[in-house]
Amino acid sequence: MSFTPTDRPRRLRTDGIRPLVSETSVDAQDLIAPVFVDETTDERVPISSMPGHERVPVNEAAARVEEIRETGVEAVIVFGIPETKDDVGSEAYAADGVVQRGISEITDNTDAYVIGDVCLCEYTDHGHCGVLEPHAHDDPTLTVKNDETLDLLADIAVSQAEAGADMVAPSSMTDGMVGAIREGLDEAGFEHIPIMSYAAKYESAFYGPFREAADGAPAFGDRRHYQMDPANRREAKREVALDAEEGADVLMVKPALPYLDIVRDVRENSDKPVAAYNVSGEYAMIHAAAEKGWLDLEATAYESLLSIKRAGADLILTYFAEDIAERL
Ligand code: PBG
Numbered sequence: 001m002s003f004t005p006t007d008r009p010r011r012l013r014t015d016g017i018r019p020l021v022s023e024t025s026v027d028a029q030d031l032i033a034p035v036f037v038d039e040t041t042d043e044r045v046p047i048s049s050m051p052g053h054e055r056v057p058v059n060e061a062a063a064r065v066e067e068i069r070e071t072g073v074e075a076v077i078v079f080g081i082p083e084t085k086d087d088v089g090s091e092a093y094a095a096d097g098v099v100q101r102g103i104s105e106i107t108d109n110t111d112a113y114v115i116g117d118v119c120l121c122e123y124t125d126h127g128h129c130g131v132l133e134p135h136a137h138d139d140p141t142l143t144v145k146n147d148e149t150l151d152l153l154a155d156i157a158v159s160q161a162e163a164g165a166d167m168v169a170p171s172s173m174t175d176g177m178v179g180a181i182r183e184g185l186d187e188a189g190f191e192h193i194p195i196m197s198y199a200a201k202y203e204s205a206f207y208g209p210f211r212e213a214a215d216g217a218p219a220f221g222d223r224r225h226y227q228m229d230p231a232n233r234r235e236a237k238r239e240v241a242l243d244a245e246e247g248a249d250v251l252m253v254k255p256a257l258p259y260l261d262i263v264r265d266v267r268e269n270s271d272k273p274v275a276a277y278n279v280s281g282e283y284a285m286i287h288a289a290a291e292k293g294w295l296d297l298e299a300t301a302y303e304s305l306l307s308i309k310r311a312g313a314d315l316i317l318t319y320f321a322e323d324i325a326e327r328l
Contacts, residue, residue: 024310026302028072028328032115032275033321035068036213037061037102038081049209049284050319051291055081061102062109071325075113077169077317078102079214082123088131089123093155097123100163107164115196116160118153118170118181119216127218129172129226136221143225149174154184161190169252171198173226179246196275197248200236200262203227206255206281213280236262237269244270250315255279257304260311267312276308278318298327 012021038045038055044064045055056064065076080099082091091097099116106114121129128136130144131152149172157168168185170177178197185193203224211217228235240251251270253262254277266274282304290297301320308316318324 024306026305026309026316026324026328028321028325029074030309030315031073031305031321031325032075032077032315032317033068033073034079034317034319035061035064035076035102035106036079036081037098037105039083039098039101040081047209047213049212050280051287052323053213053319055213058098058101058105061105065106065110065112068322069110069112071322072328073321073325074111075115075315076106077115077117078106078165079117080122081215085123085125087125088152089120092120092123093152093159095159095162097159100159103160103163103165107166113166114164115167115169116157116163116165118156118160118168118177119172120149120152120156121172121218122214122216126220127216128221129223130174143221143223144174146175146226150176150180153177154180157181157193157195158184158188158190161185161188161193165193167194167196167250169196169198171201171254173198173201173223173228175242176246178243178248182247194249195247196250196252197243198254198277199240199243199248199251200259200266201227201252201254202230202259204230204255204258204279204281206258206279208281209284210280230258233261233265237265240266240270244272248272250275252277252317253313255282256308256313256316256318257282260307263308263311263313273314274312275315275317276311276313278304278308278316278320280319283319298323302327 036055047053082098128144130149136143250273252275256276256278263276286300289295
């Protein structure tokens, strides 16, 4: 025996002191659970690629949210699956659209904090997050018209606020979306409604299961001309700064686990609350490995959420919300 350590970090790892020196924790109050309200069904439909999640009919939306609240999670984000779709996604901003009815059902019957996802891709027949350019089919670099989409996003946000939403969360990656929505909400008397912007949203392969869940896959092409290139980190700083200037109240990074460097950057560059979206693919892959007996479901889920908080997120949108909250 020759070398003797000068310091011994292991002293602080006994069961007695570990909790005292622990730097990060996950609490039910940090979590937001996604809810899918489906106008095309009278019964709950399980989402096969996201075990434990289902699409629920409008009249079950409040019951679904009460199940979530029983675990201690108080906030939900609502996605809609409409009966009909068209080229401009008009069901996304219809007063009696599926998401508006779902939001009313939930806010009328529960005390949950209700967030509306503001986007067009679940409502357009082409599956893109905005109004299409006329030659989009021939030239996929021309997918959506940016500025024409802005008015529609503002209409969606106002219609969700009218239905009772407590917060709106634009996810379309349209340039100027936060400013346009802020102006629309303020003009309609909703200056008290906050905006949580999907500020740095990447064009990610991890959204696969969600597109099955919400029936929002693009009918042709992909989203790389409006969502961010996974290769880019500096660009996220510009994207996030723009949304903050335009009035975003909460800044979100999406996905979460493969993008923890971005979560950390946003934390360091802004004093606004930082959200991270632990997306459908992050959920599905842990479930798939657990089903094979290769990973422990609860332990890996908890460690994932803890790591997202450690990277700098204040709040996490996650399909694990109920399961983890129940165990806390
Ligand atoms: C809508 C939207 C998507 C997700 C949230 N809002 C899909 C997409 O951009 O393709 C993905 C969420 C997830 O994968 O859990 N634009």
